Structures are given as structure tokens and as C-alpha cells.
Amino acid sequence: MSAGGFTAKxxxxxxxxxxxxxxxxxxxxxADRITAVDPDPHTRxxxxxxxxxxxxxxxxxxxxxxxxxxxxxxxVRTILSMVRNRIGAYLRMNTLLIDIxxxxxxxxxxxxxxxxxxxxxxxxxxxxxxxxxxxxxxxxLFQNRPFVLCPTRRTTPAARLRALAFVEALGAxxxxxxxxxHDRIVAAISHxxxxxxxxxxxxxxxxxxxxxxxxxxxxxGFRDMSRLAGQxxxxxxDILSTNTQAxxxxxxxxxMQLAMLExxxxxxxxxxxxxxxxxxxxxxxxxxxxxxxxxKNDGG
Amino acid sequence: MSAGGFTAKxxxxxxxxxxxxxxxxxxxxxADRITAVDPDPHTRxxxxxxxxxxxxxxxxxxxxxxxxxxxxxxxVRTILSMVRNRIGAYLRMNTLLIDIxxxxxxxxxxxxxxxxxxxxxxxxxxxxxxxxxxxxxxxxLFQNRPFVLCPTRRTTPAARLRALAFVEALGAxxxxxxxxxHDRIVAAISHxxxxxxxxxxxxxxxxxxxxxxxxxxxxxGFRDMSRLAGQxxxxxxDILSTNTQAxxxxxxxxxMQLAMLExxxxxxxxxxxxxxxxxxxxxxxxxxxxxxxxxKNDGG
Numbered sequence: 001m002s003a004g005g006f007t008a009k010x011x012x013x014x015x016x017x018x019x020x021x022x023x024x025x026x027x028x029x030x031a032d033r034i035t036a037v038d039p040d041p042h043t044r045x046x047x048x049x050x051x052x053x054x055x056x057x058x059x060x061x062x063x064x065x066x067x068x069x070x071x072x073x074x075x076v077r078t079i080l081s082m083v084r085n086r087i088g089a090y091l092r093m094n095t096l097l098i099d100i101x102x103x104x105x106x107x108x109x110x111x112x113x114x115x116x117x118x119x120x121x122x123x124x125x126x127x128x129x130x131x132x133x134x135x136x137x138x139x140x141l142f143q144n145r146p147f148v149l150c151p152t153r154r155t156t157p158a159a160r161l162r163a164l165a166f167v168e169a170l171g172a173x174x175x176x177x178x179x180x181x182h183d184r185i186v187a188a189i190s191h192x193x194x195x196x197x198x199x200x201x202x203x204x205x206x207x208x209x210x211x212x213x214x215x216x217x218x219x220x221g222f223r224d225m226s227r228l229a230g231q232x233x234x235x236x237x238d239i240l241s242t243n244t245q246a247x248x249x250x251x252x253x254x255x256m257q258l259a260m261l262e263x264x265x266x267x268x269x270x271x272x273x274x275x276x277x278x279x280x281x282x283x284x285x286x287x288x289x290x291x292x293x294x295x296k297n298d299g300g
Numbered sequence: 301m302s303a304g305g306f307t308a309k310x311x312x313x314x315x316x317x318x319x320x321x322x323x324x325x326x327x328x329x330x331a332d333r334i335t336a337v338d339p340d341p342h343t344r345x346x347x348x349x350x351x352x353x354x355x356x357x358x359x360x361x362x363x364x365x366x367x368x369x370x371x372x373x374x375x376v377r378t379i380l381s382m383v384r385n386r387i388g389a390y391l392r393m394n395t396l397l398i399d400i401x402x403x404x405x406x407x408x409x410x411x412x413x414x415x416x417x418x419x420x421x422x423x424x425x426x427x428x429x430x431x432x433x434x435x436x437x438x439x440x441l442f443q444n445r446p447f448v449l450c451p452t453r454r455t456t457p458a459a460r461l462r463a464l465a466f467v468e469a470l471g472a473x474x475x476x477x478x479x480x481x482h483d484r485i486v487a488a489i490s491h492x493x494x495x496x497x498x499x500x501x502x503x504x505x506x507x508x509x510x511x512x513x514x515x516x517x518x519x520x521g522f523r524d525m526s527r528l529a530g531q532x533x534x535x536x537x538d539i540l541s542t543n544t545q546a547x548x549x550x551x552x553x554x555x556m557q558l559a560m561l562e563x564x565x566x567x568x569x570x571x572x573x574x575x576x577x578x579x580x581x582x583x584x585x586x587x588x589x590x591x592x593x594x595x596k597n598d599g600g
Binding site for chain 1: 426427428429445446448475477481484485486488489490492493494495496497498499500501502503504505506507511513514515516517518519520521522523524525526527528529530531532533534536537540541544547548550551553554555557558561562565566568570573574576577578579580581583584585587588590591
């Protein structure tokens with residue numbers, strides 16, 4: 001089903017980081033006017049100077065009250081606080097409100113309590129890059145990437161169609177699911193991996209206290225496994241604190257898997273160890289293959 | 301200290317995978333003749349056809365008995381078996397014997413029992429790429445990468461200088477250390493990360509059994525964290541079985557780190573959680589910076 005063309009008379013983006021900035025660039029052709037809300041004067045100056053947005057303010061009410069489409073692209077708990085405490089009073093009727101917070105259950109619940117008439121939909125684009133910040137923005141950041149949409153009690157059929165059109169305008173692929181299911185999935189593929197990466201870096205840093213050659217020898221494997229540990233701690237703290245139960249559950253599952261491998265390693269049961277490592281390899285290779293097929297089918 | 305020019309009248313490479321093949325390509329200018337020993341007829345045909353080596357055989361004795369430099373580039377336990385059981389009887393006096401097995405203590409101990417006159421040095425190039433196999437070989441694979449050299453009881457001062465010259469000819473950076481220290485370091489930066497990656501993929505695959513959208517949403521973070529799980533299981537089994545004690549020790553340290561994070565997460569002690577996650581981020585960023593400075597200083 002095509003969602004139909006997305007247009008906005010006035011698009012307001014709250015939070016001009018990598019995501020918000022990239023959204024402004026990607027949606028330029030579809031919006032008559034784009035305004036931004038961001039607390040950082042340097043970011044506001046930059047975004048106006050390069051023409052990423054038409055105007056920028058640090059005042060939420062000023063930024064959003066004339067908009068017909070509002071995107072909340074701030075850290076999760078900033079979004080939560082805005083949705084719970086303030087934004088409902090500022091928005092016009094029939095405004096499409098989408099957030100892009102990395103956890104969805106708390107935000108979607110809060111959206112459900114907004115005034116009737118606000119067309120609120122939870123969102124999460126599954127994309128990113130190592131750099132962060134507005135100046136790293138790219139119009140193609142969402143291209144062919146999954147963009148999860150989660151219904152709220154304020155998601156009317158019309159809101160849903162507008163959100164689908166919004167995702168299509170970004171060049172992303174909409175995947176609709178409820179917020180609870182989303183949070184469980186990202187706990188597995190994103191939040192658990194972050195904690196593992198951080199615990200690994202801490203373990204390796206402890207080794208390096210006794211032997212500085214650790215850092216000199218660390219190579220590609222460590223590079224990959226440590227990348228997530230470099231993520232912004234406040235952002236990740238927000239995410240973990242709004243997805244604690246799912247992350248704790250996945251941690252318990254992970255511990256079991258690791259304990260099995262450890263038992264086989266220590267007991268030198270090489271046959272059993274290989275029998276557990278082989279399906280992991282198969283699953284990784286199948287996933288990579290699936291990703292590559294996806295790209296081919298996109299013609300990309 | 302410059303190690304002086306490396307030359308070989310007859311270089312024999314045992315095992316023509318990515319490493320052995322890349323070594324053949326890199327050392328072409330320094331060797332009058334290169335022969336290879338490999339059990340796979342397709343690999344032997346390929347290497348001879350493209351001129352990577354001058355001749356290839358599946359017979360160890362034929363391949364190495366005329367060589368003045370022999371590189372063992374097979375899986376760790378194949379190297380161990382050759383060093384313990386056979387190669388001592390095949391080699392000429394004063395042959396430089398280097399292996400590139402990923403664990404060093406068992407191999408270096410075995411090398412120490414070779415006949416006096418064999419110039420044996422343990423080696424481990426800290427490089428690689430996602431593809432494996434002879435056809436993925438690149439002459440530049442070792443360029444500016446660390447190459448650990450570990451002394452054995454058969455490493456004379458002359459052997460050490462020849463090994464240093466060998467590493468220099470590869471374009472790599474020699475780092476000398478004893479085998480026990482090497483194995484502890486790679487347990488931290490390479491073998492522990494492999495087990496974490498495998499346990500993560502298994503955990504995620506288990507989730508995906510209940511919800512296929514897991515694979516569709518998995519993105520860059522999962523890509524990085526799952527890459528090591530795709531490594532060859534037999535190769536990794538060899539490595540783990542020859543480094544069990546160090547890996548088990550690092551696993552115990554890692555478990556403690558992860559348990560600390562888990563306790564803070566579940567008790568919602570966000571301040572303490574941030575205080576533990578911040579040093580991990582700092583360490584990762586410092587390591588990346590160090591790597592980048594290293595590349596700049598290489599003029600690369």
C-alpha cells in the first residue's frame with residue numbers, strides 16, 4: 001500500500017542532532033517551512049546558516065505551536081518530559097506528532113494521554129553513524145533503513161497514514177509493531193550489545209593497567225566490539241532506564257549462553273563447544289546474507 | 301635498530317590461507333624461490349597459476365626440506381602437531397622457522413624442543429580481514445600492523461635478527477614479548493570478544509525464534525558485535541583449546557564487570573551506572589585516538 005504523498009506546511013523538529021538534522025535535510029522537498037527547537041545556540045546558528053531550517057528557537061512553544069507536523073528528536077527522557085508535561089498544551093488540533101526515541105513503550109504511553117485530536121505516533125529509525133551532532137547530518141541517513149512505527153491511543157487511522165507517508169518521504173521502510181514488542185527487540189539487538197561492549201572495554205582497560213601492550217595489540221576484532229561503548233553515556237542512560245525490564249531479561253539469557261560456552265571451554269569439551277559455536281556462525285552468516293539480499297532488492 | 305635486509309633463497313610457506321597467501325605476495329621481492337605446502341589441490345593450483353608461489357605440494361617434507369626460511373601458517377593445532385612430531389627431522393640446520401599461530405605458549409614450548417640448530421621464533425601478525433582463504437590474499441595485509449615475535453629456547457641472537465628482518469620485509473611492526481604475556485593479551489582483546497560475540501548471536505537468534513522481526517531490525521550495532529561470531533569454528537576451537545586458562549580468567553573478569561552494570565541497571569542507580577559507563581567510553585575514544593595517531597606517524 002502506498003501511503004500517499006507527504007507534505008507539511010510547517011514542519012517543526014525538536015532536537016537538532018544527527019537524526020533531527022538529517023530529517024530536516026531529507027524532508028526539505030516536502031515542507032513549505034521547517035523550524036527547529038534546540039537548546040544549543042551554536043547548533044541553531046549552524047542550521048539556519050546552512051539553510052537546513054528556516055528558523056530556530058530554544059523555546060518549545062514558539063517552535064511547535066504553528067506546526068502541522070512535529071518531530072521529537074531529543075534524548076528519550078527529554079521527549080518523555082515534553083510529552084508528559086508541556087507539548088499537549090502547545091500543539092494545534094490534527095498536528096501529526098512523531099518522536100524518534102530509541103525506546104517506545106514509555107513514550108507511546110505518554111503520547112496516549114495527550115489531548116484528543118493530537119495525531120501522535122511513536123517512531124524509531126533503525127539507522128545511525130559513528131559521528132553524532134547536527135553537522136554530521138545526511139539527507140540519505142534513512143534511505144532503505146527500517147523505520148519502526150508504534151501506535152498510541154492517539155493514533156487514528158488518518159494519523160497512521162500520515163506517519164507512513166512521512167516514513168516514505170524519508171526514503172525509509174516502515175515496520176509497524178506495538179511498543180512493547182519493539183522494546184524487547186531493541187533490548188536484544190542494541191541495548192544488550194551496548195552493555196557487553198562497555199563491560200568488555202572495562203575488562204580490557206583493567207588488563208591494560210598491568211600491561212600497556214594491550215592497547216598496542218588491540219586490532220579489528222576489538223575495534224568492532226568496542227565501538228558501541230563509545231556512544232554517548234547520557235543518551236544510553238536514558239535508553240537503559242526506559243527499557244530496564246527487557247534489558248535485564250536479555251542479560252539473563254545472555255549470561256546463560258556465555259556460561260554454557262565457559263563450561264565447555266573449561267571442561268575442554270571441544271566437540272560440544274564446536275556444536276554451540278557453529279549455529280552462532282551460521283546465524284551471523286545468514287543475517288549478513290539477508291541484509292545483502294535486502295540491499296539488492298532495493299536496487300541499491 | 302634496523303634488522304637489516306631480509307632475503308631467502310628458498311621460502312617455504314606451510315598453509316596457504318589468507319595469511320600464508322598474503323605472506324607469499326608480500327615476500328616475493330625478497331625470496332629467490334617460494335614453495336607452498338597445502339592439503340587442498342584447488343588452493344595449490346590457484347597459487348601456482350597466479351604465480352603466488354613457484355611450486356606447491358601436499359607433502360610437508362618435500363615442501364620444507366630444501367628451504368632456508370619456513371613459515372608455518374596453518375591452524376594452531378596443525379602447527380603444534382607438525383612442530384612436535386615431524387618438522388624437526390625435515391629441516392636443514394640454520395633454517396629460520398617462524399609460525400603465525402594465534403596462540404603462542406604451546407607452540408613456543410614445542411619449538412624449544414626442536415633439534416639444536418633450527419632457528420625457531422614464534423610469531424603472530426595482528427591483522428586480518430572478514431574474508432578468508434588464499435584468494436583473499438593481499439600483499440599489504442601486514443603493512444604497519446603489529447607483528448608479535450616470541451622467543452623460544454631455539455631463538456639464538458641470529459635467529460632473532462632474521463625474524464626482525466622478516467617482519468620488516470612484510471612492512472609490519474615487530475613487537476617482542478614472551479609467549480605467556482602474548483596469550484594473556486590476546487585472550488582479552490580477541491578470544492574473549494569472540495566468545496561474547498558468539499553468545500550474543502545465540503541470544504539474539506533465540507529471540508528471533510519467537511519474533512522474526514528481530515533480524516529485520518538488527519542494524520549497525522549488531523553487525524559490529526556479531527562479526528567475530530562468523531569466524532571459522534575450527535580455527536577458533538584450536539585457539540581456545542590452546543589458551544583456555546587465560547580465556548577463562550578474562551571471562552571471570554568480564555562477568556564481574558557485566559554483573560556490576562546489571563546490578564546498577566536493575567536497582568536503577570543511574571548515577572553509578574553513568575559513572576561506570578563513562579570510563580568505558582573514555583577508554584574506547586582514547587584507543588581510537590591512539591590508533592589514528594599511530595597511522596599518522598606511519599605517514600599512512
